[in-house]
Amino acid sequence: xxxxxxxxxxxxxxxxxxxxxxxxxxxxxxxxxxxxxxxxxxxxxxxxxxxxxxxxxxxxxxxxxxxxxxxxxxxxxxxxxxx
Numbered sequence: 001x002x003x004x005x006x007x008x009x010x011x012x013x014x015x016x017x018x019x020x021x022x023x024x025x026x027x028x029x030x031x032x033x034x035x036x037x038x039x040x041x042x043x044x045x046x047x048x049x050x051x052x053x054x055x056x057x058x059x060x061x062x063x064x065x066x067x068x069x070x071x072x073x074x075x076x077x078x079x080x081x082x083x
Contacts (some may be wrong), residue, residue, distance in 0.1 A: 038056050
């Protein structure tokens with residue numbers, strides 16, 4: 001996505017402050033929102049097994065949104081975060 005469209009998408013979003021340990025996407029659940037991690041780290045797990053950690057800035061849930069499939073993994077913020 002080009003920078004102009006990214007800025008437009010970000011301006012349309014609703015920002016939430018999350019506490020450490022808060023689940024923002026749950027494996028197997030329908031996902032209705034594209035999540036941008038704007039601040040902080042998040043952990044990704046599959047079937048309860050930790051897979052990776054990513055840092056802001058990053059997007060998650062984009063595949064579920066584009067395919068209309070349930071979330072493929074669980075994403076939990078590891079520290080205070082802004083999504």
